Amino acid sequence: MPDVVADGLRVLFCGINPGLMTAATGHHFARPGNRFWPALHRSGFTPRQLPPSEQRELLTYGLGITNVVARATARADELSAEEYREGGRELAVKVARLRPRWLAVLGVTAYRAAFDDRTAKVGPQVRTIGESRAWVLPNPSGLNAHWTPAALAEEFARLRDAAEQE
Template sequence: MSDVALLPVLPDLLEPGLSLIFCGINPGMRAASTGHHFEGRSNRFWRVLHLAGFTPEQIRPEDDHTLLRYRYGLTTVVPRATARAAELSRSEIELAGEAFQRKIEQYAPRYVAFLGKMAFSAISGASNLEWGRQATPFGGAHAWVLPNPSGLNRGFSLDALVAAYREARIAVASAP
């Protein structure tokens, strides 16, 4: 049996009626092994979330459950942990998409924010996605595509990530 098969599944941090659910592609190895979202040393998620105004302080990965206090949740499209999202095949993401859509419908957030274009493109069939709010809802929620904050994604500076996430926060805060 491989070490990957022994990794626990990263638990979702969800409850019904959240303002927004952040959706990663899949858990990283460190996140799966510790049971905490965005645990990787180089992942910028928690810093970006704070700097964009989603949280009044920077949450530590081991305190990820406190995000629910602010009416935000965390999940992934594909539950299988990998060192890099590129290890997932498009078909694996597509297959996970139906169950993921049912999850979003069940929890009924106002918004779902995909962290990166890869998963949303695969499960929606959309190509040439733009960053930001999408014209088509997903699972009954307004869909948003944000840059992936992974330390492996250096195509976006910290300032660019914060600006993109701030735009989403403002939209969520101003929605009825």
């Protein structure tokens, strides 16, 4: 799955890993039930809701997308602890090279596993990745019923506000 990245982004969003539909289409967060694109728009990151096929337009807003683990699976729980750790190491190298202001990992479980931080919670993190600040966002998958679409957009907006302060 190709990354949507450039040097010096405001925010680099980081999914857990590509789902099967994402891998088949080549578009991040392609499954219709995924709430990433609606949350991105409702939070004010984009002026309209982009379809996954327009993912490269994110770069015009200083935003990008990558994943912790490159391997596509039907569900994130199919990934091993070692895949998360290796993905975290590779992500740290990528972030140090690209230098986004913020790395936003979409899923607290993924962040904890990738960066060996069992106490991480949704929100800004103390840790930096290279020179980039880290923020954990809720997983936007439709399977994550703990977060309503409105609450998800509110958390994305908290990150947007922080990114605009810098």
